[in-house]
Amino acid sequence: MTLYRMALRQIFVSWLVWAIVIVLGVATVVSAAPAVAHSDVLAGLVQRLPSLVRGLLGGPLLLKRPVDGYLYVKLVMYLPLLVGIFTGFQASSLLARDRDHRRLDFLLSLPVTRRRLLLVRLGALVTAQAAMWAVVILALCGFMHQEGLQVDTAGYVLVGYSGFLVTLATGSIALWASAGARDYGAALRWGLGAAAVPFVYDLSVRIATTAHGWLYILPYGYYDPPQLLLTHAFPWLATAVLVVASGLLTYAAVHTFEQREV
């Protein structure tokens, strides 16, 4: 428990800064929504867009629910990237920072396995990440309510849940990459790179979605906020794929960490 609390404490300051920045961003975007998201204006804009761009921006949502569509384009679309950067940064730091400062020597001189050390720290990161999504979705719904907008709480909870799964996988990629990195700097580069991958992938899949629907079998494709908000369908497949992917990547990270010298 002390190991877990210690890991949480190491993350806390960074978590707080990121949470404040994201919540401020949410407040700013939501406060503009009533003035900007007029259905007729947006509908006219969407109709004039090329189909690729319309897909990219979640066109059907913009047409059917302009406010949510507007919030998606201006905010929700970037949340996995923002939380993903936080997660990638923290996941990269889980081992590499202590390794660089030779503190792993102290920890590993105690009767604790490398596997347990890594998993406890990952557990703390998952907690922090879940808390981050909870705060962001609560803030989003709260500010929408305050602005007198109709709030699709269930839909946004699903969006937050899916975003959490995506950033869980992002963190696992970063953890795996950083477990084998030669130093903290290299680990950070890998971690931040990992955070950008799902975002870039999402854009490319969205552009190609009609012609290459099969790409949605891949993990990030199932994180589709416009669809979640429109259908409220629980993303079972995304859950399965992303949880399995995160598990495999974590297993790979543990294996890499167990094999390398500290």
Place this chain on the structure above:
Amino acid sequence: MAAAIEANQLRKVYPNGHGVFGIDLSIPRGEVFGFLGPNGAGKTTTIRALLGLTHLTGGTASVLGHDAVQDSLGVRRVTGYLPGDPALYDAMTGSEHLQLALELRGERDRRHALEVAERLGVELHRKVRQLSRGNRQKVAILLALAHDPEVLILDEPTTGLDPLAQDAFRGLLMDMRARGKTIFFSSHVLPEVEGVADRVGIIREGRLVEVNTVDALRRSHLKEVRVRYEGALPDLAQVTGVRGLEAKGAQARFHIAGDTAPLFRLLAEKPPADITITDPSLEEVFRTYYGGEPS
């Protein structure tokens, strides 16, 4: 009874070719073993290999029957380890470090730890970043001793400690020895090893070149002899085993190695007015492995 610490042909070779090459060690329970060698000789690599903190290239190591590779966790459970130049968490206090260490060891009783802290004068409630180098070292020593381990492995333990803290630390080691604990410690402060260790091992370029008691090591090496005659000096240079002869008037200083019988025959034939024979200090013995014979 199995040895407390055992290494057979222990081998760890780094990609740059450095490391340790075929270390054989057997340290019985209750012994204080000093491990000597200059920087880069392989002391820390050997210690890390004993604890299972590094992947061995070959050989085996065990502590109280726990294999360092197969059961590294078991080794660390029965061992207290002080790393050389230990790195702690700046934002945590000594007390928080202690809580972490005891919790991971499943140790609920803090009395022994608090007694050690008091004897060392550890500032438990200050953050590590606020502590001086010596006080950080005290925290690290406390963490190694907190659970009253059967085996204590210390890498350069007195680094940064002031003389009073060194005395307190030596007192703790003596108490542990009296209670039958096994202590393995590396150092380059040779008089310190001399005063505490039952046996010493000398490592050079990754190879253990000598393991013996401090007394035996001294006896097996050059003795310093000073003689003073009333009249002229006898021809000491012709005596077998005499080295580094420095004669000045009726006084002479030299070292004698190996068989001392020829020297004593001469001294019996021509007795000096005064004679002093001293064993070399451990430092002088150590230097013979690294810098040739003492002059």
